[in-house]
Amino acid sequence: MRVSQQIFPRAVALIVTISKDGEPNVMTASFLMPISFEPKYLAFSITPTRHTFKNLKEVKEFTFNICDESMLEEAKICGSYSGRDTDKFKLAKLEKESSSQVKPPLLKKSPVSFECRVEGMKEFGDHWLVVGRVLKEHVREEEFIPLLHKSGDIFPRLK
Ligand SMILES: Cc1cc2nc3c(=O)[nH]c(=O)nc-3n(C[C@H](O)[C@H](O)[C@H](O)COP(=O)(O)O)c2cc1C
Numbered sequence: 001m002r003v004s005q006q007i008f009p010r011a012v013a014l015i016v017t018i019s020k021d022g023e024p025n026v027m028t029a030s031f032l033m034p035i036s037f038e039p040k041y042l043a044f045s046i047t048p049t050r051h052t053f054k055n056l057k058e059v060k061e062f063t064f065n066i067c068d069e070s071m072l073e074e075a076k077i078c079g080s081y082s083g084r085d086t087d088k089f090k091l092a093k094l095e096k097e098s099s100s101q102v103k104p105p106l107l108k109k110s111p112v113s114f115e116c117r118v119e120g121m122k123e124f125g126d127h128w129l130v131v132g133r134v135l136k137e138h139v140r141e142e143e144f145i146p147l148l149h150k151s152g153d154i155f156p157r158l159k
Contacts (some may be wrong), residue, residue, distance in 0.1 A: 004030075009148035009156045012067040012075050014032060014074035014094070015044060016104040017055035024105055025083030026094060027052040028067075028075045030149035031127065040134035042114065046146040051083040053128065061102035062132060067147035072155060074109070075131035075147060101135035111141035 004010075012032040017026045031045035042064060043074045046053050056062065067075050077092040089096060096105035106113045116132030148156050 004149075006152040008150040010150075012043070012147040012149050012155075014044075014065040014067060014071075014075065014078055014107055015052060015112065016063040016065065016096075016107065017052050017139050018061070018104040020054050020058040020060050022103070022144065024054055024084075024089070024096065025051055026078045026088050026092075028079030032064075039120070040114070040137070041131060042116070042134065043129055043131045045124075045129050047126060048123075048128055055083075056118060056121065056130060057151075059103055061104055061119065062130075063099055063102065063104045063106050064114040064116055064132065065107040066112045066144075068111050068141075069142040069147050069157070071109060071147055075149075076153075088111070099136070106138060108140075111139075111144040113138040114141075130153070 012030045014026050014031055015029050016026045016142050029044045033041055033043050035041040036123045074092040078088050097110040099106050102115045114134045115136040116134055119133045120131040
C-alpha cells in the first residue's frame, strides 16, 4: 500500500515555478508540510521527472498557493498535464498575479499564497524534499475550506 493511502487527508497546493527563460508553470502537490513558525518555512516533496523539478533546478524560487474546495478542477488539471507541453494556466483558467520577492507568479484564486526561496533540496527515495523559506505571504481569505487529497482521484470532504 502506498504511503498516500496511509497518511491522509492532506492539504493540496498549486506550486508555481519558472524556467531560466521566464516561462512559468504550475503543478499540483499534496505531499506538503509546514516546518517553522518564525521565520516561516515550508516543504513539499516532488518526483524528479516533473517539469516543475527542472524549473526548480534552474530558478530556486516558487510560490505555494493553497487550494480551497472550489479549486478541485484546477488541481486535477494541474496534476495531470505537464508544463513541458501544456500551458496549464490557460487550460485551468488560473489568473496570475506578480510576486514581489520572487520571479514565479502567484495565483489570484488561492485563499493563501506564499512567495518562497528554495533553502534546500534533497533526494529521499523516489522523491526530492524541497524546503522553502517564506519571503512574503498573501492572505486573501482567512476562513476557507481546504481542498483535501487522499490518492488518485479521491478528495475527502470535511463533514
Ligand atoms: C491531487 C494531486 C496531488 C499531487 N501531489 C504531488 C506531489 O505532492 N508531488 C509530486 O511530485 N507530484 C504530485 N502530483 C502529480 C503532479 O501534479 C503531476 O505529475 C503534474 O502533471 C506535474 O506537472 P509538471 O510536469 O508540469 O511539473 C499530484 C497530482 C494530484 C492530482
